[in-house]
Each structure stands twice: as C-alpha cells, then as structure tokens.
Amino acid sequence: MLWDSYGWYSVRAWLWLLFDIITSRLVRLKPIQQRLLNDAVVVVTGANSGIGKETARLFVKSGAKVILACRNCKLGQQVKEEFCSKDKARENKIWVLPLDLTCQTSIRSFVEQFKSLQLPLDYLILNAGVLGVPLSYTKDNVELHFGVNHLGHFMLTLLLMENLIQTKHSRVVIVSSLTYLLGSLHLDDINYKKRRYRSFEAYATSKLCNLLFMRELCKRCKSEQLSVVAVHPGDVHTQVARHFGKWIYYLYEQLASIILRSPEQGALSVYAAAVDPYLSSFSGIFTMNVDQLVALAPNAIHDASSKCLWKKSLSLISFQSHEIEMLRSLRILYEDEYLQCLADCNREES
Numbered sequence: 001m002l003w004d005s006y007g008w009y010s011v012r013a014w015l016w017l018l019f020d021i022i023t024s025r026l027v028r029l030k031p032i033q034q035r036l037l038n039d040a041v042v043v044v045t046g047a048n049s050g051i052g053k054e055t056a057r058l059f060v061k062s063g064a065k066v067i068l069a070c071r072n073c074k075l076g077q078q079v080k081e082e083f084c085s086k087d088k089a090r091e092n093k094i095w096v097l098p099l100d101l102t103c104q105t106s107i108r109s110f111v112e113q114f115k116s117l118q119l120p121l122d123y124l125i126l127n128a129g130v131l132g133v134p135l136s137y138t139k140d141n142v143e144l145h146f147g148v149n150h151l152g153h154f155m156l157t158l159l160l161m162e163n164l165i166q167t168k169h170s171r172v173v174i175v176s177s178l179t180y181l182l183g184s185l186h187l188d189d190i191n192y193k194k195r196r197y198r199s200f201e202a203y204a205t206s207k208l209c210n211l212l213f214m215r216e217l218c219k220r221c222k223s224e225q226l227s228v229v230a231v232h233p234g235d236v237h238t239q240v241a242r243h244f245g246k247w248i249y250y251l252y253e254q255l256a257s258i259i260l261r262s263p264e265q266g267a268l269s270v271y272a273a274a275v276d277p278y279l280s281s282f283s284g285i286f287t288m289n290v291d292q293l294v295a296l297a298p299n300a301i302h303d304a305s306s307k308c309l310w311k312k313s314l315s316l317i318s319f320q321s322h323e324i325e326m327l328r329s330l331r332i333l334y335e336d337e338y339l340q341c342l343a344d345c346n347r348e349e350s
C-alpha cells in the first residue's frame with residue numbers, strides 16, 4: 001500500500017502517542033528537588049483541578065506566593081482551604097482570582113486585579129485547557145479549543161508582559177501536549193465553517209498553537225530576562241476527558257486509573273519546567289518526563305506558521321490603546337502590528 005508523506009507522518013504520530021499512553025506510568029520520573037521559592041510569585045491558570053491544582057500545591061509547598069486563577073472561584077476557595085488546612089500561615093500567600101479564558105473582559109479584569117496586588121511575576125503557568133468539546137464558541141465567537149487553550153492564554157500573557165519583563169528571570173510555562181503532532185493549522189477557518197469539525201483534531205491543533213506561540217514569544221523576548229518553555233505533562237488521569245460522550249468517558253475512567261499518571265505525577269513535569277536548575281538555563285524548549293528535552297516535529301518549528309498565528313491572534317483580540325502602547329514600548333509588537341492594532345482599536349471605538 002502506498003502512503004503519502006502525511007499518511008506516514010500521522011501513523012507515526014499515532015504510534016508515538018499510543019506508546020506514550022501505554023508507558024506513561026512505567027517511566028521512572030526523576031525525583032523532584034523541592035526548591036525554596038520564598039517570595040517568588042506564581043500564577044497558575046486552571047488551578048482548581050487536575051494538573052493545575054497539583055502544580056499549585058508544589059509551588060505552595062515551596063513557599064511561593066500563588067495566585068489560583070480559576071473560572072469557578074468557589075472551587076478555587078476550596079483548594080485554597082485545602083492547601084492551608086495544615087499551615088494557616090499560607091493563607092496570606094495564596095489568592096483566588098476569577099479568570100474565564102473564554103471571555104476577554106474576564107481576562108482583562110483578572111489582569112487588573114493581579115496588578116492591583118502590586119506583586120512581581122516570576123512564573124506564569126498556562127495550564128487551563130479543554131478537550132473533546134462539541135463544536136462551540138467563546139463569548140468572543142472563537143472555537144472553544146482554540147479560544148481557551150491558545151487565544152485566552154495568548155491575551156493573558158501579553159497583558160501581563162510588563163510584570164513579566166520587570167521581574168528578573170521570569171518564566172512562562174505553557175502546558176501543551178504530545179497530541180500537537182496531530183494538529184494542523186487552518187487560520188482561514190478557525191471556526192470550522194468550511195471543514196468538518198473533529199473535536200480531537202481541534203484539541204491537537206490548539207496544542208500545536210501553544211508551541212508556535214512559545215517560539216514566536218521567545219524570539220520577541222530574546223533580549224529580555226524572560227524565558228518561555230512548553231511541557232507535556234504525560235498522560236494523566238484527570239477530568240480533562242469529561243466532555244467526551246458518556247461511553248468513551250466511562251471507558252476512559254476504567255483504563256485511566258490503571259495506566260495513566262496521577263495528577264501529582266503530571267504536575268512534576270510542569271513544576272520542573274519552571275524551576276529545575278538544569279532546565280532553567282533553556283528557553284524555547286519542549287520537555288516531558290520531568291527533565292527530558294523533546295525535539296519538535298516540523299509542524300511546530302515552522303516560522304511562517306508561528307508568525308501567521310501571532311498575527312491572527314492579535315486580530316482576534318480587542319486591545320485597548322494603552323495596552324497597545326505598552327506592548328509597543330516593550331517591543332513585543334513590531335511596528336506594522338502596532339499600527340494594525342491601533343487602527344483596529346480606533347475602528348472599534350468610533
């Protein structure tokens with residue numbers, strides 16, 4: 001049988017993903033040296049469950065100040081209470097702030113609340129994510145996987161750029177996934193108006209966007225003390241598959257408890273990507289299994305795609321003029337992008 005090059009590529013990608021799932025629990029993860037991070041400030045998105053919650057716990061145990069960025073603040077408060085149950089002194093070092101990545105107003109309001117705390121920002125952990133959602137859209141009319149997993153985090157990062165750059169040796173950690181191998185960028189049809197919607201493909205593409213965003217951001221921050229990395233946490237038993245149909249979810253639950261990693265194990269790779277002394281010397285890398293560097297496949301190192309994704313993402317966000325000026329002064333926006341954002345902003349205001 002003849003396979004075209006994409007056929008071979010996707011067979012290899014599926015095999016790698018299956019191998020990763022089957023061996024997820026078998027891989028011996030390097031024990032983490034819990035670092036003392038007194039006074040470091042960390043924002044973790046999606047910190048009320050799964051990998052995000054366990055990553056936040058590791059930072060809390062390290063003595064860091066942790067902002068739990070949660071869509072559901074009630075759940076966030078419960079997590080805070082759990083973290084503080086054995087050590088009441090932690091109460092003054094943990095904040096729960098509302099963040100809904102489907103809504104630009106909510107992202108902006110999160111950033112304003114964070115800025116009002118007047119804290120530096122050492123680690124920004126972009127963890128929140130959705131998987132397998134039926135075709136649906138964010139409040140700003142963008143397909144949900146692209147909107148939450150990529151665009152919401154893109155906007156959040158840009159609005160926090162001032163805080164990140166003003167903090168020495170700050171780091172952005174993007175929780176991506178090996179499924180990026182199956183992603184393909186269709187920037188002319190992100191809302192699936194011209195193609196058949198497949199939720200897993202939409203997820204994989206959003207995880208590819210994570211990596212393309214990392215590379216483009218890295219380029220623009222080269223001269224700064226800010227580093228950006230992406231991580232695959234492994235295949236982890238969490239609630240992430242809850243949007244799949246009843247039967248698939250039932251099967252997932254049966255198998256997951258046997259073969260997948262626990263959220264605590266998944267969080268180790270995320271925490272290490274932020275603080276491991278060996279990994280800290282790199283920027284623009286993709287890691288897994290705590291301290292393993294993974295080479296990226298061609299779809300994630302395509303410079304033209306990173307640039308197009310960046311421009312498309314900018315065009316989907318309603319920036320305010322002071323935000324555009326801030327991004328220009330930090331040299332995060334190129335001159336043509338600055339002028340375009342300003343023109344879009346003026347058009348919306350008039």
Ligand SMILES: NC(=O)c1ccc[n+]([C@@H]2O[C@H](COP(=O)([O-])OP(=O)(O)OC[C@H]3O[C@@H](n4cnc5c(N)ncnc54)[C@H](OP(=O)(O)O)[C@@H]3O)[C@@H](O)[C@H]2O)c1
Nearest residue numbers: 046050051071100101102127128129177235236238239240
């Ligand atoms: N589990 C795995 O095997 C695996 C593998 C590779 C990568 N990942 C990645 O790991 C990350 C964490 O996933 P998980 O497995 O820990 O799943 P999870 O338990 O479902 O956690 C996802 C988190 O994202 C939050 N979230 C979803 N939509 C949001 C929105 N619109 N605004 C703000 N927060 C939102 C969820 O909040 P709610 O509770 O309010 O929904 C939840 O806290 C995701 O990016 C996922 O793609 C997971």
